[in-house]
Amino acid sequence: xxxxxVFATNNKHxxxxxxxxxxxxxxxxxxxxxxxxxxxxxxxxxxxxxxxLKARYIKQRYGYNxxxxxxxxxxxxxxxxxxxxxxxxxxxxxxxxxxxxKLLRQMQGxxxxxxxxxxxxxxxxxxxxxxxxxxxxGSVITEKRGxxxxxxxxxxxxxxxxxxxxxxxxxxxxxxxxxxxxVKELATFLSTNPHK
Ligand code: IMP
Numbered sequence: 001x002x003x004x005x006v007f008a009t010n011n012k013h014x015x016x017x018x019x020x021x022x023x024x025x026x027x028x029x030x031x032x033x034x035x036x037x038x039x040x041x042x043x044x045x046x047x048x049x050x051x052x053l054k055a056r057y058i059k060q061r062y063g064y065n066x067x068x069x070x071x072x073x074x075x076x077x078x079x080x081x082x083x084x085x086x087x088x089x090x091x092x093x094x095x096x097x098x099x100x101x102k103l104l105r106q107m108q109g110x111x112x113x114x115x116x117x118x119x120x121x122x123x124x125x126x127x128x129x130x131x132x133x134x135x136x137x138g139s140v141i142t143e144k145r146g147x148x149x150x151x152x153x154x155x156x157x158x159x160x161x162x163x164x165x166x167x168x169x170x171x172x173x174x175x176x177x178x179x180x181x182x183v184k185e186l187a188t189f190l191s192t193n194p195h196k
Contacts, residue, residue: 002026002125002190006034007069008054021183023191047072047084048131051122058126067123067186071178073152075140076114078106086151096146096151100144103155113139115156115176121186130189134182149173158180 006029007015017038019028031037040057044050047070054068082089082103089132090098107113121132137159144154146166153165158176165173174180 002065004029004065006031006058006062006064006066007056008040010064014179015163017179018183021180022187025189027101029064031058033084034058034064036062042070045084047118047120048122050130051120051131055122055129063129067121068094068184069119069121069179071119073103073105073119073156074116074118075103077110077112081106085112093149100152100155103140103152104142107142112139115140117152117156119178119182121182123189132182132185132189134178134180134185136176136178136181 003025004027007018008031010014010031011028012037015028015030022028030090037057038057038061040054042050042053043094044053050070054070055066058064058174071083072086074083074135079136082099086099087094088099090102101158116135116137119134121134123130123132138157138161139159140152140155141157145164146154146168149166153173154165154167155174161168163179
């Protein structure tokens with residue numbers, strides 16, 4: 001049974017959100033907890049590739065069993081862009097406002113507004129690698145709505161809802177989101193596959 005896993009993140013909110021979903025028999029450690037302050041490369045051209053790069057980096061250099069995630073917004077009318085480049089769509093610096101404004105510009109006049117958030121998680125236990133995925137379908141609206149959340153939340157409405165992720169608040173979002181779905185897959189795997 002795995003009792004300790006590194007989650008390759010320094011985002012305390014993410015760590016808490018994920019620990020909430022994963023059984024507390026598994027203690028999650030952040031990168032700071034293992035004294036890792038490296039700039040871990042995310043140079044792959046797929047979400048799965050980046051998640052694997054991050055997880056392998058930690059496993060190889062720090063020796064911990066570990067998982068890492070990568071998320072992107074995939075817009076049908078833009079051939080799945082911004083996808084793996086979501087954080088830097090409008091340039092380096094992860095400027096959420098600039099990214100959203102660019103997205104709204106690219107979507108001007110497009111009738112097909114279908115989009116999805118997709119999260120890939122790569123898990124490494126001993127020498128085995130596993131991938132998990134979470135997807136939420138929805139659409140990109142034509143203007144920003146709502147203040148909560150981060151990233152593209154103000155311009156994304158999940159299917160079956162009338163509010164954007166930024167309007168619905170974190171409690172509901174964290175129950176239905178791409179990340180929550182991927183983490184639930186991971187949690188199910190951890191609880192049903194006994195590891196030594
Ligand atoms: P990360 O892999 O979680 O760091 O996400 C990469 C980028 O995708 C972020 O910088 C955001 O632009 C976008 N993103 C990821 N998750 C969300 C979300 O839940 N809502 C809105 N945007 C997100």
